Amino acid sequence: MSIESTPCRRRRARLAVACFGAACALAWLPAAAAENIPSAAPGRVQDPAPGWDRLWHTVIVDISIIGIVFALAMAYFLVRYRKRAAGEVGSAPVLSSASMVGWAVIPLFVFLADDLYLAANGWMLWNDYRDVPAERMEVRLESGMYSWDYTYANGVKTQNELRVPVGKPVLLRMTSRDTIHSHFIPDFRVKEDSMPGRMTYLWFVAPAPGAHVVTCAEYCGVMHSYMAGRIVAMPEAEFKTWLDGEAAKLAPAAANPA
């Protein structure tokens, strides 16, 4: 048996720490680079919600099949090896080494392959999602205990209600003035943390006119559960009329500051 030298162990420890640090940096970069968001090429994901739904359904189907296979195998073994007489004691079959390895490794690889397939699909979808369509409307969001404060590009501000045009990707550049919140729009299948000192982003597309719940998905204080808002999707012309009207209300205030 060889014993590793202390310097060798230290080198390995340093390498492990460096790898861990690099992995953390890579995980942090996409969110940290929210000021410079990559634009998706035309034809890429134009609405993330259907992709997330498809992936979710695939996961449900896969785990259902796996569950049924395991349940059937368990039922078969329960019947096959049931106790047939009082006082009967069973005995485990003696397996060859090859059989033992096969029973352990084959199911492992079958289910691991499925897990990796699902993980790869999620990873690809997430990567696509992080590229935002170039044709988009941008809104700044500052979250705080306990409200969502939106600012449109023309300076119009709203609280707890974000009006958006139907069919157009909407990008939220988010930060927080106090603690960590998470802007969750269940109908659009998107959720992202907002936090002090850091800019994060999410985007979505409202496919039809209507109102959609916004809620905070990060426990942020005693009033966390009251931190609700809504997205109001409007036909584009109607939205433009509303936004221009709100901007016109700002103009006199800007011309005659109190």
Ligand SMILES: [Cu+2]
């Ligand atoms: Cu919150």
